[in-house]
Amino acid sequence: MAGRTELPSGLVTFVFTDIEGSTRLARMLGDDYGLVLGDHRSVMRTALSDFGGVELFTEGDSFFIAFHDPAMAVAACVEAQRQLSAFAWPGPDVAPRVRMGMHTGWARPVGGEYASVEVHRAARVAAAAHGGQILCSGATALALLTAGSDAPFAVTGRPETQEKLLDLGPHRLRGFDDDERIFQVLAPGLERDFPRPRTAAAPTDNLPVPLTDFVGRRAELTELTELVQRHRIVTVTGPGGAGKTRLALAVAGPLLPTYAEGVWTVDVAHSQQGLAPALAAALGVRTEPGRPVLETLLEHCAGRRMLLVLQTADTAPAACATLVRRLLARCPKVSVLVTSRVPLNVPGEVVWRIPPLAPADTFALLAERVAEACGGRHDDAGLEDVAALLEGSPLAVELAAARLRSLSPAQLAARLGDPLSALDPVEAEPGDRHESLRATLDWSYRTLSTPAASLLRRLAVFAGTVDLATVEWCGADALGALSELADKSLVEVVPGPRYRLSGQVRAYAARRLTAAGDERAVRDRHVAWALHTLESVMLDTDGQVRTTSLTEMTPYVPEWTTALRWAATKGSVRAGLRLALALDPWWREHGGASEGRDLLFRLYRRLDGVDVEPGVLGYAHLVHAGLSEDRSERTRFLDRAERIARAEENQALLVHSLAGHRTTLIEAGRHDEAEQLCREVIAQAERNGVAESALPAVIALAELLWRRDELNQAAELLGGARQAEANCPEHRGKRTVDWLLGMVALRRGDLVAGHDHLVVALRSRLRHGFRGSAADAVAAIAVRCAMGGDPATAAVLFGGAEAARGARRTEMFGRFWSAQQLSLRSALGDAAFDAAYADGVGLGFDRIVAMALAVEHPDLADGAARFAPTLQGS
Numbered sequence: 001m002a003g004r005t006e007l008p009s010g011l012v013t014f015v016f017t018d019i020e021g022s023t024r025l026a027r028m029l030g031d032d033y034g035l036v037l038g039d040h041r042s043v044m045r046t047a048l049s050d051f052g053g054v055e056l057f058t059e060g061d062s063f064f065i066a067f068h069d070p071a072m073a074v075a076a077c078v079e080a081q082r083q084l085s086a087f088a089w090p091g092p093d094v095a096p097r098v099r100m101g102m103h104t105g106w107a108r109p110v111g112g113e114y115a116s117v118e119v120h121r122a123a124r125v126a127a128a129a130h131g132g133q134i135l136c137s138g139a140t141a142l143a144l145l146t147a148g149s150d151a152p153f154a155v156t157g158r159p160e161t162q163e164k165l166l167d168l169g170p171h172r173l174r175g176f177d178d179d180e181r182i183f184q185v186l187a188p189g190l191e192r193d194f195p196r197p198r199t200a201a202a203p204t205d206n207l208p209v210p211l212t213d214f215v216g217r218r219a220e221l222t223e224l225t226e227l228v229q230r231h232r233i234v235t236v237t238g239p240g241g242a243g244k245t246r247l248a249l250a251v252a253g254p255l256l257p258t259y260a261e262g263v264w265t266v267d268v269a270h271s272q273q274g275l276a277p278a279l280a281a282a283l284g285v286r287t288e289p290g291r292p293v294l295e296t297l298l299e300h301c302a303g304r305r306m307l308l309v310l311q312t313a314d315t316a317p318a319a320c321a322t323l324v325r326r327l328l329a330r331c332p333k334v335s336v337l338v339t340s341r342v343p344l345n346v347p348g349e350v351v352w353r354i355p356p357l358a359p360a361d362t363f364a365l366l367a368e369r370v371a372e373a374c375g376g377r378h379d380d381a382g383l384e385d386v387a388a389l390l391e392g393s394p395l396a397v398e399l400a401a402a403r404l405r406s407l408s409p410a411q412l413a414a415r416l417g418d419p420l421s422a423l424d425p426v427e428a429e430p431g432d433r434h435e436s437l438r439a440t441l442d443w444s445y446r447t448l449s450t451p452a453a454s455l456l457r458r459l460a461v462f463a464g465t466v467d468l469a470t471v472e473w474c475g476a477d478a479l480g481a482l483s484e485l486a487d488k489s490l491v492e493v494v495p496g497p498r499y500r501l502s503g504q505v506r507a508y509a510a511r512r513l514t515a516a517g518d519e520r521a522v523r524d525r526h527v528a529w530a531l532h533t534l535e536s537v538m539l540d541t542d543g544q545v546r547t548t549s550l551t552e553m554t555p556y557v558p559e560w561t562t563a564l565r566w567a568a569t570k571g572s573v574r575a576g577l578r579l580a581l582a583l584d585p586w587w588r589e590h591g592g593a594s595e596g597r598d599l600l601f602r603l604y605r606r607l608d609g610v611d612v613e614p615g616v617l618g619y620a621h622l623v624h625a626g627l628s629e630d631r632s633e634r635t636r637f638l639d640r641a642e643r644i645a646r647a648e649e650n651q652a653l654l655v656h657s658l659a660g661h662r663t664t665l666i667e668a669g670r671h672d673e674a675e676q677l678c679r680e681v682i683a684q685a686e687r688n689g690v691a692e693s694a695l696p697a698v699i700a701l702a703e704l705l706w707r708r709d710e711l712n713q714a715a716e717l718l719g720g721a722r723q724a725e726a727n728c729p730e731h732r733g734k735r736t737v738d739w740l741l742g743m744v745a746l747r748r749g750d751l752v753a754g755h756d757h758l759v760v761a762l763r764s765r766l767r768h769g770f771r772g773s774a775a776d777a778v779a780a781i782a783v784r785c786a787m788g789g790d791p792a793t794a795a796v797l798f799g800g801a802e803a804a805r806g807a808r809r810t811e812m813f814g815r816f817w818s819a820q821q822l823s824l825r826s827a828l829g830d831a832a833f834d835a836a837y838a839d840g841v842g843l844g845f846d847r848i849v850a851m852a853l854a855v856e857h858p859d860l861a862d863g864a865a866r867f868a869p870t871l872q873g874s
Contacts, residue, residue: 020131097131216361240440241395356392382409460509550769799840800848
């Protein structure tokens with residue numbers, strides 16, 4: 001630094017500077033931080049070089065300079081701030097904001113350095129500044145005003161053209177017992193408005209400094225803040241680890257200006273001497289001999305406007321309720337924000353249940369915590385899958401981030417079916433309920449009454465949400481126990497109302513169920529409940545079999561699957577076979593073939609000594625054959641079903657088992673043999689009085705006839721199958737006969753008949769939840785649009801149908817769809833076809849179906865030709 005080289009002696013002005021938030025800046029810039037730091041040093045030295053300062057040392061982002069003249073020190077700092085603001089930094093977010101502070105006092109250098117308390121006072125003044133701010137002590141201000149400096153200084157609250165000093169009042173500097181009056185240097189080009197100096201003062205809060213960033217929950221912050229501002233007592237409830245305390249403190253901090261006497265928090269769980277003494281200690285209220293501390297506390301709070309935050313009030317709910325009632329009654333300006341797993345049930349209490357983190361917030365929090373846990377070296381790939389399985393629990397996110405130090409996201413996601421085993425540390429700190437999922441659930445479980453604990457264990461066997469009738473199925477005393485579980489945030493109440501356990505609570509309760517020795521009885525009862533609901537879905541009130549509807553099955557499938565898994569391992573084999581028969585259409589539609597076959601194999605292994613109706617076992621073999629993609633396995637189980645049918649003289653089962661071989665023949669391209677088999681099966685069914693059982697063979701034969709353009713035969717065959725389909729509950733929801741009649745009409749060029757049949761099939765399939773079959777109908781309507789002169793709509797519908805159908809595309813119609821799309825591509829051109837097809841893929845199936853149903857009917861009255869040229873390409 002140019003200018004004076006010897007150290008000033010006598011009345012010396014010491015200046016300290018550093019970069020505010022340098023650690024954050026270094027983390028953000030990484031290796032580029034060195035460049036910014038070098039530019040900062042260069043700017044500072046250039047600005048200070050002409051003002052006679054002596055640079056004593058530079059360490060990291062800090063400067064320590066001594067000046068003989070306080071006015072030159074101020075001028076140097078002002079010039080430095082101006083040049084820092086004018087410098088061309090890489091971007092506004094990385095421009096260093098430098099804080100500067102100075103103090104003037106008597107000092108003499110010894111051995112090339114100063115050993116004076118005045119140096120420490122100058123450092124404390126600098127520490128009180130904010131980035132972009134210049135502060136000086138009262139001693140420097142006095143020196144400026146009395147030393148006859150050329151630069152005119154005045155103590156003022158209104159900046160003019162030259163440097164001025166703004167009196168910020170007395171402040172207690174850390175490490176000093178006396179107050180120091182601090183001034184802010186004002187000058188053109190410098191910022192004026194800053195928060196209060198960073199000095200020790202009479203505290204207005206005891207809110208803890210967060211160790212990590214608060215992520216997400218913007219809507220919850222706003223909602224809870226508004227409630228606290230409108231109501232005097234608000235209780236945030238929710239399960240352990242849901243983030244109640246963190247959210248409450250995030251709300252309380254910004255509310256500090258609202259409460260003149262501050263915001264104060266007490267963790268009830270850590271109040272060893274009692275709640276009232278703990279709160280008194282936090283407020284700085286001294287106890288009075290011979291007087292209850294609560295009375296002293298109430299007197300202190302009586303006229304003060306303050307917000308009290310009581311954390312984890314569920315650890316002493318009665319004491320908290322008593323304290324809150326007394327405070328609200330005696331202290332009209334006091335408001336209370338409570339975090340608890342249960343409401344306090346005091347007058348005027350607003351209970352606000354904290355929701356789980358939103359999916360986007362869960363991912364953002366997980367990504368940030370993983371970055372911290374892994375030192376910033378991580379890849380976000382796969383984190384979304386993990387986040388989706390954490391159920392919006394902040395505690396689970398924290399534990400998952402720790403696990404991801406040693407596991408990949410895919411490895412962790414594969415193990416989150418049991419979140420306690422996947423996430424909990426092997427050893428948690430004793431007594432800390434937030435160190436593991438098990439610890440936080442233990443804390444709640446210990447507070448349950450015997451009926452509530454029993455109900456929680458019994459609910460563990462249910463896979464999803466349940467209604468009140470199902471809860472009451474669990475026991476006569478279930479209603480009161482359910483209310484207790486809901487109040488203690490172990491059961492979530494969802495619209496309906498319905499009730500559910502989170503995956504974490506379910507895993508914990510299942511462990512408790514096993515430990516209690518009741519698992520077999522409770523799971524057997526769940527199987528009985530599953531069979532009861534199965535009958536309610538499959539049978540009308542008069543006992544007649546209802547139309548198979550995946551839509552009606554949807555709420556029960558997780559429960560039936562759970563019951564079947566138990567039956568396949570330790571439960572009733574007979575019940576398991578019944579459940580497998582019921583789940584067959586769901587597996588076929590939703591791709592559960594592999595699990596279905598595995599569960600059936602497990603049931604077979606437990607058949608020894610079990611009295612099972614042969615017919616039920618035979619139909620189970622048919623289900624197994626239908627789920628198998630391996631032709632030899634399929635044939636083996638069809639043969640088993642056939643043997644049972646012949647032994648039992650069960651003609652319907654025999655027809656089904658014989659017809660099952662058609663699939664293998666068609667897959668092998670042996671269409672003539674498949675046609676012959678279908679005709680023989682149909683004839684045999686008619687001879688034995690079970691014609692309806694041959695409906696699958698009739699449908700397969702009609703498809704084969706359609707394929708080789710025998711349209712009249714196909715139409716005649718299908719016309720005769722209408723009644724059979726109407727009499728078959730497992731088939732009538734799909735309206736396959738109408739679908740095929742529509743396909744026949746399209747091949748004939750009959751738009752009117754084709755449109756009518758296909759719309760009927762589409763509506764029925766959609767209503768009954770057969771999405772893949774509905775996609776086939778949409779594709780057929782796409783062909784109808786192409787024939788009707790609307791190729792653009794046809795291309796869009798094809799895109800939506802193909803996206804929804806996915807792997808369900810069948811060989812029988814695959815060539816037909818491909819030929820129609822090729823014709824559309826030729827008519828529209830590659831670019832237009834691809835754009836329309838992509839639009840269909842992106843619309844979503846619900847909108848595609850709505851578009852298909854909105855296609856205008858080709859009414860003859862509007863002049864449409866009934867028969868267009870026959871479409872080729874099958």
